Amino acid sequence: MLEIRNLHASVDGNEILKGINLIVNKGEVHAIMGPNGSGKSTLAKVLAGHPQYEVTAGEVLFEGKNLLSMPPDERAREGVFMAFQYPVEVPGVSNAQFLRMAYNEKQKHIGAEELDPLEFKDLLKEKAKLVEMDASFMTRSVNEGFSGGEKKRNEILQMAVLDPKLSVLDETDSGLDIDALRIVAGGVNKLHDPEKAVVLVTHYQRLLNYIVPDFVHVLYNGRMAKEGGKELALELEEKGYDWLKNGNEKSAIVAPAAS
């Protein structure tokens, strides 16, 4: 479904991704882990098409199509979804209005039927159960005045409504208490099926207790430093990211004397 080949990306002239390779097949859940500054959030944003990041080399194929040549809104309509670490507030536009706009854009794109507000309300009610969101959230402005946990649940609600093929969750676990984490992870699990794929970007292993990955990739200094199965996450939790720096990836460490 997703094929990333030798991806290099920079922000403001600083190279953050230095040659990423990754293949994600239908039905798979991949976790991308790594210390702060390793480039894992950059990878998520590059996949979604954030304008701040410049791809300097490599390619990304999504279902065989060149993902990098599509603007962000088209990527979304094609079935790529990113759950944000810091969702944006949109005053004046209710959650229901916003979601229906997004939903109908996608329906139009794939030649499926658009829904009027009443029909959409039924769909929304159904999806809201997945993340245990109260009906009152639908009439409130998008993310406005939502708590951190509510914003993350709202991201998963958007994911449920847009029904993407590929979901990239950027630090969705950050700032969540244990109950919210369980709800969010439960939503993601319920939405997952053999036709879809999930990429979880996370700093901590904690989330992976709830959403069990098939593969774990560890990013360090813009490159994949280690890859393995779900047990790799546990090993990381135990040994810490320093283990990477001191062990296998000596070449990735910049000598402090140079600066």
Added chain:
Amino acid sequence: MATQLIKDQNVYSTAFRAAMHQREMIEPSWLSRLRENSFEKFEQTGFPVVQQEEWKYTNVAAIAKTNFAPVLSRNGTRPDNDWLASFAYEETRNSTAVFLNGIFQPDLSSLTALPEDVVAIELGAALLSGQHGESVRKQLESGVQLAENGFTSLNTALFSSGLFLKIPRGQRIERPIHLLFVGQAGHQDALPAAFPRVLIVGEENSSATMIESYASPDDDVYLTNAIVEVRLGSGARLEHYKVQRESPNAFHVATTSADLGPNATYDATTINFGAALSRHDIDVRMDHEGAECTVDGLYMVDGAQHTDTHSIIDHRQPRCRSQQLYKGILDGKSRAVFNGKVFVRHGAQQTDARQTNKNLLLSKEARVDTKPQLEIFADDVKCTHGAAIGQLEEDEVFYLESRGIRPELARNLLTYGFAEEVIEKIKITSVRQELDAAVLNRLHVDLEVG
């Protein structure tokens, strides 16, 4: 230049002399004197010029050069009933006064839903009434506190209609009062100039809500030169909405002046959408302890529109609070001016004053001149102020795009959201919906509003 000014003023001079002649036998002598003095001031100063600091960015030469005919009595124009109905608010049924080119229209107005002890009468009638004449005189003669300029002088010299509104002691009116000012040239040859004057007195512990709105059924050229004076007694409260949606070719100059008694509360929200050129001076004096005011506003302009807000919030006594949030959205080659002065006078301890002006530029050719000014002469105060001019945040646009929303719609939704910070605080549902719809319409966004 000097000859030009004199020529311009001749139009007003002729109108003034004719009006004074007509009014000679009717109006009290104190008012004739006040008018003569004011007109003399106008003749001396003329209309403001850009060399004056307060008018540096707003050139009113177009007003000075246009041959306006002051409308001092009903001139036969009359807007279409359906159009008028579209500007009536559900919440103000039978509490609405309609003015056409500044002249009160009894047949289009109904104030029957107001409590009996509330005085809401046409200003001309109030002036002549034995019961209210004295209050009107007191208010008008103290009008020296108005920002003095050619426009305010001319209004005092010429006004012939408006409203006198008095909320008696302890009376708390739930129902909002709507003053609808319609500008229209109709079949008249001359371009109308309206000079409405509104006096509002909120007595001790009274409470009221007023909507002052300006609209036009056509694209006519006309001038509105309005003054609204508010005087609130101890513990009194007024919620004041000013909605300016004049014709796109109109000129709108208005002054709002509020004087707050001890513990009085004045909440003003001013919306500026219309007019080719608009200028609003809003001054709030807090000359008694414990007064509070909110002075919010939103201007949204495009094309070649020009809008200017000058506000003065004057903390003259201890323990007063003020907060001000003005937001601006500019597109095309439009231009906006925000000049907000906050004074904290000597001895006005424990003042709490906050002021913010935020502007969103949607085009490279739009321009904002913003100048928040804080002058503090007391030491135990909490004051903040700030101004910002910018574009939409890239991250915010990206968020919406990442949900499949097209870039243009994403930007428009965020622009709408920017305006909402001011609009969503409006407590009258019909007004809020009207403004939501107006903003969305300008942005060409199809969204049902709640």
